[in-house]
Amino acid sequence: MLSRPRLKHLIVLSLMTVLGACATRPPEGAPPGEVFDPYENTNRGIHKFNLGVDRFLFRPASKGYVKIVPDPMVTSFNHFAENLTMPGQALDYLLQGNVKQSGNALLRFVVNTTVGGLGLSDPADELNLPPVDTDFGETLHVWGVGEGAYVELPFYGPSTQRDAIGVVVNLFSNPINFTPVRPVDNIGVYAEVVRRMGDRGRFSDTVDSILYESADSYAQAQTIFIQNRRFELARDDEDAYLGLYDDPYADIGTDPVRDPYLDPYEDPYAE
């Protein structure tokens, strides 16, 4: 019997190049706000490819999806996809040594799968269970693995070397894939694609403005991704968080136009 190529294998193949280069790390003493992007040329090529995929496939499909499918159902599918990731998140929290959040993820899974009708609704949220949101990239971060270089992954989008490993590991690590009652092969991956379509469709104006209306969509996608990812990982560390703040007044002084405030009585007729 011939085994048909599975989605996972395709994604793994496309990630091989990235993983091969994992030994690279940003030079010591690089400013924290900066992005380490030694593969910019390759990344820009992949970005161009991703833009094409979005323009001709993903964007129209997503816009159609949120147009045809009623909004509450899109929300339901989002919940469903999210719920499927819970056992995997529980495992990641466990690997991070966060037993409490691991339990919360499992509790969410149990509540939403039963009371929430296979995860199509989110009663756990209404019960105010603490939110959970992690992945193997964060586990690596907790273990002390550095961010590595910025990479843009085909079909997937902005990432880092560390997070790319996380994406691949999470494809395999979800315990759902090992249960005997698993309904469909790769159901988590399909659900995730549908969830991404829902987000792409719902926030299409915002995403369009980044991808198609900016002067350099590669640079915009990169800086937005990196900033958001670092914020997520620093969330519990108040000091690291403060380090994200640049003080424009320290850079420039309080007088940006040399002094708009120094002379409030400036005579406009003098000019």
Add this chain to the structure above:
Amino acid sequence: MPNNNLNRRGFIATGLAGAMLTALPAFAQTEASAKALVVSVVDDINRVIASGKSEKAMIRDFEKIFVQYADVPIMARYVLGADGRSASPSQIKQFTSAFQGYISNKYGRRFREFIGGQVTVRNARKIKAGYEVRTSVKLQGSSPFEVTFLVSDKSGRDKFFNMFIEGVNMLLTERTEIGAMLDARGGDLNRLIKDMKKNRVS
């Protein structure tokens, strides 16, 4: 001698009391006023969104709010970054006004997505340049996300000078974008100002 001592002690005590009197209320006021500023911004924006006006009119209203509550000159200057160092005062002035229209237009068009959203001011704390005010925004059908305002009185009044949406720094992101726009014009700031002004919806 005793007189001198007493005087000195008296002097220090009065000085301390004076310092406390001025320092304490000022501290409390700034933290509270930083929060109050954010509440006013949110209220004003919500009022515009609820007004049901045309997009053009809303963007004009948003520009007024932006000028009233934000330290636009410092933001514009920061966004220009290193390119601003060689700019003349008049160029910076013109860029500031172009930037003001550009931001109002760009972000004003996004506000439709915030209809029915709820903003809760969570806390404020001191940072180097002023205060950080954290808010939580809940939109329909998505989990709450964090929007943080940085407020300073260095312009002479409480004004916000930066905003973070889930950690994404507005000024830094715009600095990248404006830099790319400048590169696309061969670094010609005057051309950039002209193009930014042309794009204005008003």
